[in-house]
Amino acid sequence: MTTTLSNLVRAEKGLVDRRIFTDPDLYKQELEQVFGRCWLFIGHESQVAKPNDFFGAYMGEDPILLTRDSKGKLHAFLNMCRHRGNRICRADFGNAPSFMCTYHGWTFATDGKLVGVPGYKEAYFEELDRSQWGLVETAQIDSYKGLVFATWDKSAPSLRDYMGDMAWWLDLVVDRRAGGTELLGGHHKWVLNSNWKFGADNFGGDVYHLPVTHGSTSLSGISRQPRNPRYIGDPDRYSVSPGKGNGVMGAYVGEGINRANTGDVVADYRLKHLPELEQRLGATRAKQFTFGVATMFPNFTWHGSPMVRTWHPKGPTKMEVWSYCIIDKEMPSDVRDAVLRNANRGFGPAGGLEQDDMNNWLQCTASGLGPTGKKYPMNVEMGIGHDTKLEQFPGILSGWPSETNQRSFYSRWAEIMDASSWSDISISPITTPKQA
Numbered sequence: 357m358t359t360t361l362s363n364l365v366r367a368e369k370g371l372v373d374r375r376i377f378t379d380p381d382l383y384k385q386e387l388e389q390v391f392g393r394c395w396l397f398i399g400h401e402s403q404v405a406k407p408n409d410f411f412g413a414y415m416g417e418d419p420i421l422l423t424r425d426s427k428g429k430l431h432a433f434l435n436m437c438r439h440r441g442n443r444i445c446r447a448d449f450g451n452a453p454s455f456m457c458t459y460h461g462w463t464f465a466t467d468g469k470l471v472g473v474p475g476y477k478e479a480y481f482e483e484l485d486r487s488q489w490g491l492v493e494t495a496q497i498d499s500y501k502g503l504v505f506a507t508w509d510k511s512a513p514s515l516r517d518y519m520g521d522m523a524w525w526l527d528l529v530v531d532r533r534a535g536g537t538e539l540l541g542g543h544h545k546w547v548l549n550s551n552w553k554f555g556a557d558n559f560g561g562d563v564y565h566l567p568v569t570h571g572s573t574s575l576s577g578i579s580r581q582p583r584n585p586r587y588i589g590d591p592d593r594y595s596v597s598p599g600k601g602n603g604v605m606g607a608y609v610g611e612g613i614n615r616a617n618t619g620d621v622v623a624d625y626r627l628k629h630l631p632e633l634e635q636r637l638g639a640t641r642a643k644q645f646t647f648g649v650a651t652m653f654p655n656f657t658w659h660g661s662p663m664v665r666t667w668h669p670k671g672p673t674k675m676e677v678w679s680y681c682i683i684d685k686e687m688p689s690d691v692r693d694a695v696l697r698n699a700n701r702g703f704g705p706a707g708g709l710e711q712d713d714m715n716n717w718l719q720c721t722a723s724g725l726g727p728t729g730k731k732y733p734m735n736v737e738m739g740i741g742h743d744t745k746l747e748q749f750p751g752i753l754s755g756w757p758s759e760t761n762q763r764s765f766y767s768r769w770a771e772i773m774d775a776s777s778w779s780d781i782s783i784s785p786i787t788t789p790k791q792a
């Protein structure tokens with residue numbers, strides 16, 4: 357029997373029950389209802405650029421293999437042999453025409469077909485129907501400007517409809533220059549004892565924590581912005597809720613702030629190519645050119661540094677973060693070096709800002725384990741009734757800071773947890789131009 361979520365997430369009052377971060381039964385339901393049905397980020401096309409390239413990732417707790425088959429088509433398969441269930445590929449990435457299971461030797465091609473069975477004649481008497489025992493494939497796979505997403509649910513809306521107006525903001529990461537994007541270097545992976553939702557919540561709209569959580573990192577010189585005295589209550593900035601649990605921080609309406617960080621090699625590069633950005637995405641979005649931070653429901657996040665990341669669930673109180681730098685293909689080498697330096701200094705397991713954040717999430721998760729602590733709800737009431745709308749931006753705008761995005765995120769989570777199928781889940785109309 358599943359749990360009804362209506363009394364656990366009371367968005368109208370700004371209250372969220374802490375058990376949603378720790379309860380094992382809710383977690384099992386979450387793997388099925390959220391991670392089993394939503395579109396999840398699994399990689400970048402550049403990771404599987406050539407025929408027979410593969411890359412290992414996760415969808416929820418399920419290990420998957422993103423492949424490009426010998427004919428060039430993208431697939432995402434459960435990384436599980438159909439015989440006893442062994443993983444068919446242990447490598448993180450590479451190029452191979454087929455994967456031989458290390459248990460008994462069943463072999464699968466990059467299009468998922470079972471192409472080799474030891475003893476097929478002598479032991480199976482040619483009676484095994486190999487066409488029925490290929491790899492388990494996701495129900496849908498699609499790309500948005502180089503980013504690859506997949507879902508296990510064939511009734512899920514198209515990726516573009518699922519993204520809604522969030523794509524308008526994501527373009528600021530993936531559509532800045534002709535030639536598109538690629539991932540830079542390898543990627544960081546690390547495990548921490550926090551529920552995955554704390555990462556998604558924080559990067560999807562927690563402006564409030566910046567001056568306090570990152571105060572010491574700011575003093576050390578790693579980050580300058582949070583010490584700006586206008587950072588809390590800045591009238592020129594907004595948190596944005598594009599709908600359906602997605603959150604962006606934030607929209608900018610003033611003049612001059614985008615030039616504040618010039619002198620930094622990455623900012624100077626962006627300034628140099630501002631006319632191209634404006635020509636591609638228009639003046640409103642070009643103004644946001646030092647673009648902020650966002651979470652697309654449920655667990656895909658981007659950051660203007662620029663980077664993309666996934667908050668993989670690994671149990672109710674554990675997650676594994678995968679974080680990548682993403683850059684314009686046209687980016688010159690000195691700027692690439694600076695992006696990597698910035699990313700390593702601020703983010704990843706050794707990054708100053710990341711460590712600031714993680715320490716808080718560990719404690720917030722642990723609070724939901726205590727018999728007394730879990731009786732007291734989390735507060736996300738900031739700014740209720742003070743949302744606004746500006747015609748140039750899609751979505752609801754709220755303060756800098758505000759917790760409208762958190763209320764949207766947890767409401768969406770509860771809606772999807774309660775729904776029996778996609779026909780019971782609301783989808784926002786896209787109000788921005790549909791771009792291919």
Ligand code: FES
Nearest residue numbers: 437439440457460
């Ligand atoms: S488990 Fe893979 S061949 Fe037996």
Ligand SMILES: [Fe+2]
Nearest residue numbers: 565569709713
């Ligand atoms: Fe932070």
